[in-house]
Amino acid sequence: xxxxxxxxxxxxxxxxxxxxxxxxxxxxxxxxxxxxxxxxxxxxxxxxxxxxxxxxxxxxxxxxxxxxxxxxxxxxxxxxxxxxxxxxxxxxxxxxxxxxxxxxxxxxxxxxxxxxxxxxxxxxxxxxxxxxxxxxxxxxxxxxxxxxxxxxxxxxxxxxxxxxxxxxxxxxxxxxxxxxxxxxxxxxxxxxxxxxxxxxxxxxxxxxxxxxxxxxxxxxxxxxxxxxxxxxxxxxxxxxxxxxxxxxxxxxxxxxxxxxxxxxxxxxxx
Amino acid sequence: xxxxxxxxxxxxxxxxxxxxxxxxxxxxxxxxxxxxxxxxxxxxxxxxxxxxxxxxxxxxxxxxxxxxxxxxxxxxxxxxxxxxxxxxxxxxxxxxxxxxxxxxxxxxxxxxxxxxxxxxxxxxxxxxxxxxxxxxxxxxxxxxxxxxxxxxxxxxxxxxxxxxxxxxxxxxxxxxxxxxxxxxxxxxxxxxxxxxxxxxxxxxxxxxxxxxxxxxxxxxxxxxxxxxxxxxxxxxxxxxxxxxxxxxxxxxxxxxxxxxxxxxxxxxxx
Numbered sequence: 001x002x003x004x005x006x007x008x009x010x011x012x013x014x015x016x017x018x019x020x021x022x023x024x025x026x027x028x029x030x031x032x033x034x035x036x037x038x039x040x041x042x043x044x045x046x047x048x049x050x051x052x053x054x055x056x057x058x059x060x061x062x063x064x065x066x067x068x069x070x071x072x073x074x075x076x077x078x079x080x081x082x083x084x085x086x087x088x089x090x091x092x093x094x095x096x097x098x099x100x101x102x103x104x105x106x107x108x109x110x111x112x113x114x115x116x117x118x119x120x121x122x123x124x125x126x127x128x129x130x131x132x133x134x135x136x137x138x139x140x141x142x143x144x145x146x147x148x149x150x151x152x153x154x155x156x157x158x159x160x161x162x163x164x165x166x167x168x169x170x171x172x173x174x175x176x177x178x179x180x181x182x183x184x185x186x187x188x189x190x191x192x193x194x195x196x197x198x199x200x201x202x203x204x205x206x207x208x209x210x211x212x213x214x215x216x217x218x219x220x221x222x223x224x225x226x227x228x229x230x231x232x233x234x235x236x237x238x239x240x241x242x243x244x245x246x247x248x249x250x251x252x253x254x255x256x257x258x259x260x261x262x263x264x265x266x267x268x269x270x
Numbered sequence: 271x272x273x274x275x276x277x278x279x280x281x282x283x284x285x286x287x288x289x290x291x292x293x294x295x296x297x298x299x300x301x302x303x304x305x306x307x308x309x310x311x312x313x314x315x316x317x318x319x320x321x322x323x324x325x326x327x328x329x330x331x332x333x334x335x336x337x338x339x340x341x342x343x344x345x346x347x348x349x350x351x352x353x354x355x356x357x358x359x360x361x362x363x364x365x366x367x368x369x370x371x372x373x374x375x376x377x378x379x380x381x382x383x384x385x386x387x388x389x390x391x392x393x394x395x396x397x398x399x400x401x402x403x404x405x406x407x408x409x410x411x412x413x414x415x416x417x418x419x420x421x422x423x424x425x426x427x428x429x430x431x432x433x434x435x436x437x438x439x440x441x442x443x444x445x446x447x448x449x450x451x452x453x454x455x456x457x458x459x460x461x462x463x464x465x466x467x468x469x470x471x472x473x474x475x476x477x478x479x480x481x482x483x484x485x486x487x488x489x490x491x492x493x494x495x496x497x498x499x500x501x502x503x504x505x506x507x508x509x510x511x512x513x514x515x516x517x518x519x520x521x522x523x524x525x526x527x528x529x530x531x532x533x534x535x536x537x538x539x540x
Contacts, residue, residue, distance in 0.1 A: 062366060062373035068381045072342050095390060096332060096363050097417040103332035111338045120365060120390045122412055124419020142392055147367040149394020152442060159427035165435065172422060
């Protein structure tokens with residue numbers, strides 16, 4: 001999906017919501033757990049119910065890998081089920097030496113029809129480049145994450161510039177791609193950092209996890225993060241998909257997604 | 271596998287060789303490429319032929335993921351085929367927020383019988399901890415990698431201490447585990463760095479990729495990296511497994527592995 005197409009979807013829906021399919025099989029409704037194809041059946045119901053409120057789905061590969069072969073099968077079925085109108089993110093946090101990263105890029109962009117994959121920057125340029133070589137595909141590099149551990153290394157100051165590591169990651173990585181094929185993960189739990197981040201990367205799309213269960217504020221994220229093309233994909237996972245463990249789980253998920261979307265509509269119209 | 275068991279294997283074999291199963295299906299011998307179970311058939315032959323010269327196998331998950339479901343099936347069959355005498359490494363470079371890293375740990379340590387998994391440190395302590403919670407399993411954190419991109423961030427100096435980022439990663443991460451459950455990836459292409467790294471982490475095992483095709487010197491790695499318990503697992507992938515593309519590929523792989531092992535025996539006996 002191109003940036004123009006993504007922005008058009010956001011404008012049309014008036015939403016920049018990403019629904020995170022962190023489908024933990026132990027947390028899906030009890031009535032589905034014994035289903036022979038439980039994870040995909042659950043995802044299908046969630047997708048059908050939330051489609052009109054979001055522009056994107058993010059599949060967290062860890063929850064599928066941990067189910068073995070059956071999990072990868074559910075992942076494949078899920079990504080193929082998501083309609084082409086929606087931006088499909090593999091939240092995989094991959095990254096390795098060049099010839100290995102090329103294989104990961106092939107996995108998510110050729111073998112599977114994802115639009116984007118999240119990538120860890122620690123190994124530097126040649127670990128990121130192979131993902132950027134695909135037309136109309138996106139690399140989403142970890143900038144500042146939403147977890148407590150982001151303080152351990154990402155916020156360390158560098159000697160040469162007094163910049164923090166994550167700022168250096170943003171500045172350096174920007175030169176490897178363009179705002180049309182590169183996004184960054186910026187955690188919503190530090191929304192005040194967003195204002196600063198927008199001075200470094202005013203144009204790039206940001207994938208913002210951490211709203212919902214992790215405590216981030218959608219209002220603050222939107223206040224500091226929105227740019228002229230929207231520039232945000234705000235993800236909520238557990239808060240939406242596990243809104244209810246009853247038979248009407250999909251309906252409840254839609255209600256939460258609709259609430260986020262309604263709030264986003266206000267911020268887009270300002 | 272415990273550290274005592276790993277060291278005993280090394281002492282018995284007089285080898286600290288890891289064979290990297292980076293099984294790129296386009297590079298396996300032509301006569302195997304049309305085999306319905308090509309990757310596993312290739313791996314099986316390589317394992318049978320090299321078993322006596324190495325103490326460990328490293329499966330690079332990227333090359334299996336890129337083959338889709340069939341690839342994961344080959345990965346599962348391969349790790350189950352490796353005998354319990356050999357240390358099994360999932361080279362997966364995973365790492366995410368805590369509840370997601372827990373799923374990755376489950377994948378490699380419960381669903382699959384790996385002894386160790388490689389982990390990227392960028393997201394900090396809570397992204398690494400879930401891997402360390404398993405008894406007799408190992409977390410191998412990226413320290414200083416063997417690729418050109420390692421200069422981009424790993425070698426940046428920090429303001430507080432003038433240490434480089436990778437040094438800070440080593441020092442900080444060491445406190446999260448012990449030499450019995452934590453190793454580090456240190457690339458062989460900068461063998462001179464090993465001497466310095468041994469002043470920071472004298473006791474930990476190091477997984478050293480980069481010997482062979484990437485140009486690292488086994489002699490230098492051994493000179494600076496060996497400690498009283500050996501403390502090294504030196505990996506060669508392409509140099510061994512793709513030594514020949516003829517029908518005798520496994521025999522040729524064994525010859526290369528034997529050459530590495532013979533050299534290692536000398537260094538262990540010094």
